[in-house]
Amino acid sequence: MTAPSPSQVLAEVFGYTSFRGDQQQIVEHVTAGGDAVVLMPTGGGKSICYQVPALCREGTGIVLSPLVALMHDQVAALQLVGVRAAALNSTMSGEDRQAIERAYVAGELDMLYLAPERLSAPGTVELLRRGRIALFAIDEAHCVSQWGHDFRPDYLRLGALAEEWPDVPRIALTATATPATHREITERLHLGRARHFVSSFDRPNIRYRIEAKGQVRHQLTSFVKDQHAGEAGIVYALSRRKVEQTAGWLRDAGVDAVAYHAGLPASERLDAQTRFLREDGVVVVATIAFGMGIDKPDVRFVAHIDLPKSVEGYYQETGRGGRDGEPAEAWMAYGLADVVQQRQLIEGGDGDEQAKRNQLAHLGHMLELSETVECRRQYLLRYFGQDLAEPCGNCDVCLNPPKLWDATVPAQKLLSTVLRTYNERRGRTFAAGQHIDVLRGVTSERVAQLALDELSTWGIGADLSVAQWRGVVRHLLATGVLESQGEWGVLAPTELAKPVLRGEQQVFMREEVVSRAAGRSSSAKKNAIADLSIEQQEVFERLRLWRLEEAREQGVPPYVVFGDATLRALSTHLPQSDEALLEISGIGQAKLERYGAAVLALLAE
Numbered sequence: 001m002t003a004p005s006p007s008q009v010l011a012e013v014f015g016y017t018s019f020r021g022d023q024q025q026i027v028e029h030v031t032a033g034g035d036a037v038v039l040m041p042t043g044g045g046k047s048i049c050y051q052v053p054a055l056c057r058e059g060t061g062i063v064l065s066p067l068v069a070l071m072h073d074q075v076a077a078l079q080l081v082g083v084r085a086a087a088l089n090s091t092m093s094g095e096d097r098q099a100i101e102r103a104y105v106a107g108e109l110d111m112l113y114l115a116p117e118r119l120s121a122p123g124t125v126e127l128l129r130r131g132r133i134a135l136f137a138i139d140e141a142h143c144v145s146q147w148g149h150d151f152r153p154d155y156l157r158l159g160a161l162a163e164e165w166p167d168v169p170r171i172a173l174t175a176t177a178t179p180a181t182h183r184e185i186t187e188r189l190h191l192g193r194a195r196h197f198v199s200s201f202d203r204p205n206i207r208y209r210i211e212a213k214g215q216v217r218h219q220l221t222s223f224v225k226d227q228h229a230g231e232a233g234i235v236y237a238l239s240r241r242k243v244e245q246t247a248g249w250l251r252d253a254g255v256d257a258v259a260y261h262a263g264l265p266a267s268e269r270l271d272a273q274t275r276f277l278r279e280d281g282v283v284v285v286a287t288i289a290f291g292m293g294i295d296k297p298d299v300r301f302v303a304h305i306d307l308p309k310s311v312e313g314y315y316q317e318t319g320r321g322g323r324d325g326e327p328a329e330a331w332m333a334y335g336l337a338d339v340v341q342q343r344q345l346i347e348g349g350d351g352d353e354q355a356k357r358n359q360l361a362h363l364g365h366m367l368e369l370s371e372t373v374e375c376r377r378q379y380l381l382r383y384f385g386q387d388l389a390e391p392c393g394n395c396d397v398c399l400n401p402p403k404l405w406d407a408t409v410p411a412q413k414l415l416s417t418v419l420r421t422y423n424e425r426r427g428r429t430f431a432a433g434q435h436i437d438v439l440r441g442v443t444s445e446r447v448a449q450l451a452l453d454e455l456s457t458w459g460i461g462a463d464l465s466v467a468q469w470r471g472v473v474r475h476l477l478a479t480g481v482l483e484s485q486g487e488w489g490v491l492a493p494t495e496l497a498k499p500v501l502r503g504e505q506q507v508f509m510r511e512e513v514v515s516r517a518a519g520r521s522s523s524a525k526k527n528a529i530a531d532l533s534i535e536q537q538e539v540f541e542r543l544r545l546w547r548l549e550e551a552r553e554q555g556v557p558p559y560v561v562f563g564d565a566t567l568r569a570l571s572t573h574l575p576q577s578d579e580a581l582l583e584i585s586g587i588g589q590a591k592l593e594r595y596g597a598a599v600l601a602l603l604a605e
């Protein structure tokens with residue numbers, strides 16, 4: 001039997017017409033026996049890079065993946081396209097394990113998934129020696145990095161594979177882009193001779209939008225209901241309480257929302273996760289604990305209602321949207337309170353000074369991204385060391401260029417007020433709210449008590465609204481002209497305040513765009529299939545319901561049956577024969593046999 005070529009495997013097994021990005025080069029390199037280090041963003045299509053070579057080479061492809069929950073779905077998806085795949089993990093019965101081991105030794109497996117801790121378990125290496133190995137794929141390879149956030153000691157053992165199996169190609173893959181992590185992967189996995197494939201980290205199908213926080217409940221529900229009705233999405237919030245409260249808001253608004261955080265009983269968490277994966281259009285409201293290893297390709301939006309701690313975190317979380325390449329939206333609302341709260345969390349945290357400085361630096365970049373008036377994508381890619389020559393055309397800044405206004409005078413007024421009260425002799429210091437009251441000349445008991453109306457800045461800012469003043473405070477905090485201190489968020493000037501006060505440095509900021517969405521009528525409903533004709537949308541819906549049924553029967557997530565891109569192609573091309581079905585991306589030989597008749601019947605109606 002001659003080995004099939006990579007493009008044959010891609011078409012016949014996976015049903016894809018062409019490789020994407022670097023896939024072809026990687027697949028050819030590994031199939032020919034070369035080692036590879038692959039940096040590709042989430043959704044870039046990493047799996048194909050080792051699955052195709054594993055099928056082209058003789059023997060079994062061994063895949064090491066830390067995400068046991070994920071393995072099950074990956075194996076199910078592979079079996080569905082006719083690949084002989086299995087997984088060995090610690091939760092299975094001895095009998096099941098032995099059956100898989102026998103199949104491996106007999107050369108009856110194309111692919112075997114292993115959790116990295118299996119390598120340390122007695123007998124695993126001996127077992128591997130008794131079969132024939134096509135390649136080693138090391139997924140989520142950033143787990144070898146000690147500076148990364150999910151370091152796994154077991155991963156360090158993977159370097160030893162090179163000595164034991166010098167002739168078996170190894171491919172390490174990750175979506176973590178920073179040069180430091182890249183270096184560590186190469187060194188610790190002994191991949192000195194590997195070829196490196198660094199993809200663009202751009203995710204062109206994700207639309208980035210960041211707006212000022214007004215009434216966040218209103219902003220969020222209108223974002224979800226008016227723009228993503230019936231679609232699956234993730235909403236990230238910082239605290240458990242806020243997660244539950246937000247899920248409640250969404251449910252009250254008629255959205256199918258579930259809460260997920262580490263404080264919930266395991267059964268409830270599993271339930272939320274299973275519903276999100278297996279059903280259509282479920283919205284998960286979660287702390288960042290959710291999403292690691294959730295490989296759902298058809299997440300149509302990711303919303304942040306609290307400021308993420310770093311640009312890395314933001315990019316990883318937003319990257320969970322649109323893995324299937326279809327349009328997705330990353331939306332965030334942030335405000336003054338977020339900035340103050342994040343600083344307090346860092347200052348009150350238990351890290352050492354160096355760790356706190358790092359965290360503040362991370363927060364600083366996140367604020368820079370939020371306040372920027374340049375294309376968000378250009379900012380993001382530059383952050384990851386890559387360049388985008390032109391503004392992207394698919395972020396809020398590009399689509400709706402912010403109007404800038406000269407806030408130099410208001411900034412000076414605010415700084416003067418801060419200086420007049422931030423004064424140890426007077427022995428009292430104030431948070432943003434009190435400064436804004438002083439500037440706007442709003443009397444209160446406290447104002448009278450402290451004789452604040454005697455300040456020379458009293459009432460000099462009555463021309464701006466509270467929201468505008470909060471915007472000015474936020475901007476000055478974000479750009480480091482002001483600092484917020486202590487649990488009350490006391491405002492204090494920094495060195496950067498001087499040039500502003502002296503008029504040597506101007507302050508330009510964006511006009512607030514609080515809740516643009518709120519003004520939009522719900523007839524402007526826009527979701528991922530909005531560009532299809534009404535008839536095509538109807539076909540899409542019927543295919544979706546059929547897919548849901550089919551997935552339920554088999555106990556797999558819907559996307560394992562067919563991805564959204566496949567449903568979309570089916571509804572626009574309306575194939576009427578087996579040959580025409582095979583032309584559709586996502587339909588290969590096995591899926592044709594399995595679903596072809598049902599789909600043709602449905603389309604014929």
Ligand code: ADP
Pocket residue numbers: 016017018019020023040041042043044045046047048295297323324325563585
């Ligand atoms: P990653 O692991 O890099 O996040 P996946 O391997 O899960 O990405 O792939 C993301 C999505 O892209 C999946 O839905 C997959 O089916 C699809 N995909 C991958 N390669 C191709 C291709 N060559 N043509 C069409 N779809 C592809």
Ligand code: ZN
Pocket residue numbers: 375376377378391392393394395396397398399
């Ligand atoms: Zn842009």
